[in-house]
Amino acid sequence: MANFPLFVFAAVMITYLGIKEVQCVGVFYGRNGNNLPLAEDVVNLYKANGITSMRVYDPIPETLNALKDSNIQIMLCIPNDKLQALTDPKEAYNWVVANVINYIKQVRIRYISVGNEISPLIAGSSQFVPFLLPAMENVQRVITSFRLNDHVKISTAIETGLLENTYPPSQSTFRGDVTSFIKPIIEFLKQNNAPLLANIYPYFAYIGDPDHVSLSYAIFAQPEPDSSGYTNLAI
Numbered sequence: 001m002a003n004f005p006l007f008v009f010a011a012v013m014i015t016y017l018g019i020k021e022v023q024c025v026g027v028f029y030g031r032n033g034n035n036l037p038l039a040e041d042v043v044n045l046y047k048a049n050g051i052t053s054m055r056v057y058d059p060i061p062e063t064l065n066a067l068k069d070s071n072i073q074i075m076l077c078i079p080n081d082k083l084q085a086l087t088d089p090k091e092a093y094n095w096v097v098a099n100v101i102n103y104i105k106q107v108r109i110r111y112i113s114v115g116n117e118i119s120p121l122i123a124g125s126s127q128f129v130p131f132l133l134p135a136m137e138n139v140q141r142v143i144t145s146f147r148l149n150d151h152v153k154i155s156t157a158i159e160t161g162l163l164e165n166t167y168p169p170s171q172s173t174f175r176g177d178v179t180s181f182i183k184p185i186i187e188f189l190k191q192n193n194a195p196l197l198a199n200i201y202p203y204f205a206y207i208g209d210p211d212h213v214s215l216s217y218a219i220f221a222q223p224e225p226d227s228s229g230y231t232n233l234a235i
Contacts, residue, residue: 026051026052026053026054026055026073026075027046027051027053027054027055028054028055028057029042029054029055029056029057029063030057031057031058031063038062038066039062039063039065039066039067040066042063042066043066043067043070043072046070046072047070047072051072052071052072052073053072053073053074053075054067054072054073054074054075055074055075055077055113056074056075056076056077057077057079058077058079059076059077059099064099064103064107067103067106067107067108068103068106068107069106070107070108071108072108073108073110074107074108074109074110074111075110075111075112075113076099076100076109076111076112076113077112077113077116078095078112078113078114078115078135078139079115079116080115080116080118080125080128081128082095083114083115083128083131083132083135084128084131084135086114086131086134086135086138086139087131087134087135087138088138089138089141089142091138092135092138092139092141092142093138093142095139096139096142096143096146097142100112100143100148100152101146104148104151104152109152110151110152110153111152111153111154111155111197112139112143112152112153112154112155113155113156113157113197114132114135114136114139114154114155114156115128115131115132115135115156115157116156116157116199117157117158117159117199118132118156118159119158119159119161119162119178119181120178120181121159121161121162121177121178122159122161125159129181132156132185133184133185133188136154136155136156136185136188137188139154140154140188140192149192153192153193153194153195154192154194155189155194155195155196155197156185156196156197157197157198157199158182158196158197158198160198160199160200160201162174162175162178162181162182163175166205167205167209167212167213168230169230169233170230200233202218202219202220202232202233203218205218205233206218206219213233217232217233218232218233219232220232220233
C-alpha cells in the first residue's frame with residue numbers, strides 16, 4: 001500500500017460554550033499526493049486499527065461511498081473556496097443534499113466544518129471572511145429543514161492567531177481587533193448548541209516556546225492539570 005498522510009486531530013470544545021470535553025479524536029484523511037490507496041483500503045485501515053472518527057477535507061463520492069455502513073463517525077469539511085457559492089441558499093441546499101442527505105442513512109456524519117482557519121488578520125484568508133457566517137447559516141437552515149439539527153452540528157475551525165494569552169490555555173482570550181468577526185460566529189454556535197473547533201499543533205507550540213511549554217504538556221502526557229483543569233494544550 002502506498003504511503004498517505006494521516007494526522008491526529010481533536011475537535012476542541014471552547015469552554016465558554018459550556019462544553020468542556022473533547023467529543024471525538026480521530027484521524028485526518030488527506031488526499032493531497034499521488035499513488036494514493038483506494039478509499040475502501042483507507043476505511044479498512046481505520047477499522048483494522050480501531051479508529052472510529054475521520055475528518056474528510058473535501059467530500060467526494062468515492063470517500064463517502066466507502067464509508068457506508070462502516071460506523072466511522074466523520075466530520076465533513078467545506079473548503080474555503082466553496083464558501084462564496086454557499087452564500088446562495090439554493091447552492092447551500094444542493095451541497096447539503098448531495099453530500100449529507102444522500103449518505104446520512106449509511107454514513108455517520110456528525111459535524112460539518114464550514115471553512116478552515118479563516119482569519120481577517122491573514123492575507124489569503126481574509127478574502128473569505130464575508131462569506132463564512134452566511135455560508136454557515138445557510139447550511140444550518142438546510143440541515144434544520146431536514147430535522148437533522150440535533151444530529152449534525154455546523155461549525156468552523158478557527159485560526160489560533162485570533163487568540164491571545166494562549167499559554168496556559170485557561171488564560172486564552174480572543175484578540176480585541178477580531179471581536180466583530182468572531183462574536184457573531186460564537187453567537188451562532190451558542191444558538192445551535194454547536195462546538196467551536198480548533199486545529200491544535202502541539203509541536204509548533206512547544207518548539208516556539210520550550211522554556212514555558214513543557215514537552216509532556218504539549219504531547220498530552222502532563223500528569224497534573226494546571227489551575228483551571230487543563231492537562232495539556234488541547235484538553
